[in-house]
Amino acid sequence: MKTKRPIIIGGGAAGLSAAWTLRKRGIKAILFEANDRLGGRLGGDRMDGFFLDEGADFFCSSYDVAFRICQELGLPLIRSDMNLGWYRNGQWIKTTPIKSFGALIRNLPALWKLGLLSAGFLKLARAVKTESEYLNFASDSRIIELDGEENAGDYLKRIGLPESLKTTLRGFLEMTMGDVDQMGAAYMRTYIAEMLLKADQIYVPEKGAGELSHALADACGADIRTSMPVRRVVIQDGSVTGVLTDDGLIEADAVICATSASKAPDIIPDLPNKVLRVLGKVRYSRGCRVVIGLDAPPLPPGWHGALYPEDDTPLLLDRSINLPACVPPGKSTLDLLVGRDRAEELFPLDDQEIKRKLLADVRRNPPPGSNLPGDEEGLFTRVYRWKEAVCMGLPGMFKEVVEMRRQLNRDLKNLFLAGDYMRVPSVNGALASGVDAAEEVVELFEARPV
Numbered sequence: 001m002k003t004k005r006p007i008i009i010g011g012g013a014a015g016l017s018a019a020w021t022l023r024k025r026g027i028k029a030i031l032f033e034a035n036d037r038l039g040g041r042l043g044g045d046r047m048d049g050f051f052l053d054e055g056a057d058f059f060c061s062s063y064d065v066a067f068r069i070c071q072e073l074g075l076p077l078i079r080s081d082m083n084l085g086w087y088r089n090g091q092w093i094k095t096t097p098i099k100s101f102g103a104l105i106r107n108l109p110a111l112w113k114l115g116l117l118s119a120g121f122l123k124l125a126r127a128v129k130t131e132s133e134y135l136n137f138a139s140d141s142r143i144i145e146l147d148g149e150e151n152a153g154d155y156l157k158r159i160g161l162p163e164s165l166k167t168t169l170r171g172f173l174e175m176t177m178g179d180v181d182q183m184g185a186a187y188m189r190t191y192i193a194e195m196l197l198k199a200d201q202i203y204v205p206e207k208g209a210g211e212l213s214h215a216l217a218d219a220c221g222a223d224i225r226t227s228m229p230v231r232r233v234v235i236q237d238g239s240v241t242g243v244l245t246d247d248g249l250i251e252a253d254a255v256i257c258a259t260s261a262s263k264a265p266d267i268i269p270d271l272p273n274k275v276l277r278v279l280g281k282v283r284y285s286r287g288c289r290v291v292i293g294l295d296a297p298p299l300p301p302g303w304h305g306a307l308y309p310e311d312d313t314p315l316l317l318d319r320s321i322n323l324p325a326c327v328p329p330g331k332s333t334l335d336l337l338v339g340r341d342r343a344e345e346l347f348p349l350d351d352q353e354i355k356r357k358l359l360a361d362v363r364r365n366p367p368p369g370s371n372l373p374g375d376e377e378g379l380f381t382r383v384y385r386w387k388e389a390v391c392m393g394l395p396g397m398f399k400e401v402v403e404m405r406r407q408l409n410r411d412l413k414n415l416f417l418a419g420d421y422m423r424v425p426s427v428n429g430a431l432a433s434g435v436d437a438a439e440e441v442v443e444l445f446e447a448r449p450v
Helices: 013-024 065-070 101-114 119-130 152-158 163-174 185-195 212-221 274-283 342-345 352-365 397-411 429-447
Strands: 007-008 030-032 044-047 050-053 077-079 084-088 091-095 202-204 223-224 230-236 237-243 246-252 254-257 289-293 305-307 316-317 332-339 380-388 415-417
Touching: 007 013, 007 119, 007 230, 007 237, 007 429, 013 030, 013 065, 013 212, 013 429, 030 077, 044 380, 050 212, 050 332, 065 212, 065 429, 084 163, 101 163, 119 185, 119 415, 152 163, 152 185, 163 185, 185 237, 237 254, 254 429, 274 397, 289 342, 332 342, 332 352, 342 352, 342 380, 352 380, 397 415, 415 429
Parallel strands: 007 030, 007 254, 030 223, 084 305, 254 415
Antiparallel strands: 044 050, 077 202, 084 091, 230 237, 237 246, 289 332, 289 380, 305 316, 316 332
């Protein structure tokens, strides 16, 4: 009997979780990754005892698939308590996780200054709490039931948020999520529910989120081929027969395309028109991340991060505060993150120039008592450019994706799409989509004679 051969295109979170799921079901896949490294936006860099997150750096409370896979792989998780500084109206405001009534009382002055005690925010918080069974990143999320045509900006305007609070939320959301005036209102409320209202329930692998991609790659048992892009998926008579690479045609009994939505049509131009139409409407935010290795903490004592909601000054993170295992003893890192247009401006520049410009932005209003490095200082510098950072979850996208999946299942029985856009966009959504695609491959192989 012929061995069934599944091929996975893309070695990010979705592709790796698909390979791991197939491995658990006794099926070895071939995984092709166009880049020279695995992980995608869940990637993690390792160097000289430092563990760096290239993209994603936390797991929200509803990341059910991420938590399950970490448990399966024996990857310990620790809670990430975020002590944050916010630069608003010319002054620094510090917030700490609210895990008790006493912590709430201590945070009241800061919450008031940030507008988080305004009537508008309390109205938003009540709405989010009422809809909590729909607003989460879990694999069985029911967000589609709230998915409408209203974008986040119009929603915030409609519920009457004061301008000061809009500034706080826009700065917080647009750093990673993209344009508030494009993302869907339901998706925005999900992010607020998880990141603001459940800030004390954020978890991370002890050496960073990127360690999950390393653990998956080590355990999935796939034939992994990096620096080997798939040029085209070959479809004949309504069925996938293989993929074309620079080495020629490789036959396949099923294909999981675990790329971004924008890359899938280039690889599979013969997709049904309705599927191509939906993929063409998916949008991603942009991001740029600079990581500097240091001999001393860069932020004020105990600060995990510092935000500048009013402008494009980068978000600052010291991951070693929460994750001491991610750095050698006595060392620290400084992460500088920007999104949207500011990130795109930086993409063409070399790494050192990006570092210089972002540090100059921060030095205009540095956190009090900080110890920021000079332009030429640091044990190392790594720059990660993300032209597609996070799927923005546009209004109506969730409903369209569900219909797109039905269309694909009707027209091509052995081709499956995976990626964060296929679920509630997040690391968990990407992982869940890979797991589900792999399970569909297993069902196909069990039902079809060879």
